[in-house]
Amino acid sequence: MSDLPLLDRRGLLKLLGCGGCALALPSLSGCTIAEVFGGGDGTLTFNVAEGPFRALGAVDGVAAVDVAGRNVLLIRTTPDAIVAVSRICTHTGCDMAPDRFGTWNGDRLICRCHDSHFDAEGHVLKGPATRDLATFDVEFDAATGSGTLTLQKKSTGIPPEFADLVNPFAGDPAAVSAGEALYQQCVACHGAAGEGSELFMPPASAFNVDQSEWTDGYLFWRIRTGADGGPPFSVMVAYPNLSDDETWQLVTFLRSLAP
Secondary structure: OOHHHHHHHHHHHHHOOHHHOOOOOOOOOOOOOOOOOOOOOOEEEEEOOOHHHHHHHOOOOEEEEEEOOEEEEEEEEEOOEEEEEEOEOOOOOOEOOOOOOEEEOOOOEEEOOOOOEEOOOOOEEEOOOOOOOOEEEEEEEOOOOEEEEEEEEOHHHOOHHHHOOOOOOOOOHHHHHHHHHHHHHHHHHHOOOOOOEOOOOOOEOOOOOOOOOOOHHHHHHHHHHHHHHOOOOOOOOOOOOOOHHHHHHHHHHHHHOOO
8 A cells, every 4th residue: 555545535534525624533543632632431351261252361362352433452461461452553553453464573563565663562563653652541450351442542641731721711602603613613523412433434523422541631632633633544634723712612512412
């Protein structure tokens, strides 16, 4: 897969109206805020003695799972630890599940499409990939073999200057109204009521869902940086020219869409 189809796809989606999406984020991307969620509640409980998770019963075992619209690889790195990374290579989007195009060799995750290498924390060790994989939290009890995967991007993925930001307009009706006007340029992708869209792969995520996994700073960051900080192949347009107040107004409106 060359860069040319990607550029063609980007241009096509912009012609369809996705160039005005307000937020994008996790898999083979379209216009979506959810690097975290593509549906579902964003968590998975498992036990290494059951079903597809039996491979995790031993160190260096791996299990590929699809949860809440995300393609995730669980890796047993030590007797006491299981980690989770996006299994979609950030080069050309190959699925690095072991039965597809990926190999975990005990030290690194290797994409067999073009030989990109990543460590267990998702960091690029060898190109052609240049962007790290998304990583997710796993709580694991080795004594019982049970664990919980949470599809929340770790806070370390948010630049420090955004990590602790708090919306100064939270719940302000005037800010909601102003944010609604700004959101009109996002409707083509995310829907008039924030219901999302199935026109993209993965679907453009909805905002009329539980937003507890998304911090204010995270939303502010995604609006400001667009595709530069988003998932592989994101066509998200950045909005660096919005004032701080306008950005927070948009965040306030998005929050108002949650149930």
